[in-house]
Amino acid sequence: MTRTANARQDARDNTAKLQSAALVVFARLGINAPLEAIAKEAGVSIGTLYNRYATREELLEALMPGAIEQANSTLTEALKESSDPKSSLELFFNTMMDLQRTDSMLNAALHALPNTTASTNSDGCDELLAIGYRLLDQCHTAKVLSEDFGKQDLFNILWLFSKAICDPAAPNDWEHTIRLLIDAAWVRHPTQL
Structure with a gap:
């Protein structure tokens, strides 16, 4: 050589x-x-x-595609077990939150997202969000999710989670509040009241 x-x-x-x-x-x-x-x-x-x-940013950029690819694979595999739109969207949120909690690279990618659904993310987070948006549409079609809960709301929940998980000064019960926001969006049928 x-x-x-x-x-x-x-x-x-x-x-x-x-x-x-x-x-x-x-x-x-x-x-x-x-x-x-x-x-x-x-x-x-x-x-x-x-x-x-x-820079640190260059190192993070080099690592993010692998983290996002792994998250996409994990999410896709988890959703294979789901049987209906509501449980699929719940599983999406739970899996994404678990991934954000345990994968600092994925959380960094989501943390860095611009604050709007209209922007495209070259880091590939758009693929993960597209899965959530598709499930959101399925829930709306099945009439199990409030029509008021849109793409920006799904985006905001993931964004808030990414911010709070990185902030040591975040209130202790922030995750409970996020879960209440999600729970409040489900349509309640008379038999569920």
């Missing part, structure tokens, strides 16, 4: 080490973990990290 080929292989190896280490460190300490901790976990110098990723 030539010297140039060896250097390219070393760069690829360092990139893989840094990405793997970042996932470990971000899972343990959150996405605001010190970059030095990532370099140490990868067994490389901080200079090597900055040589490959000039």
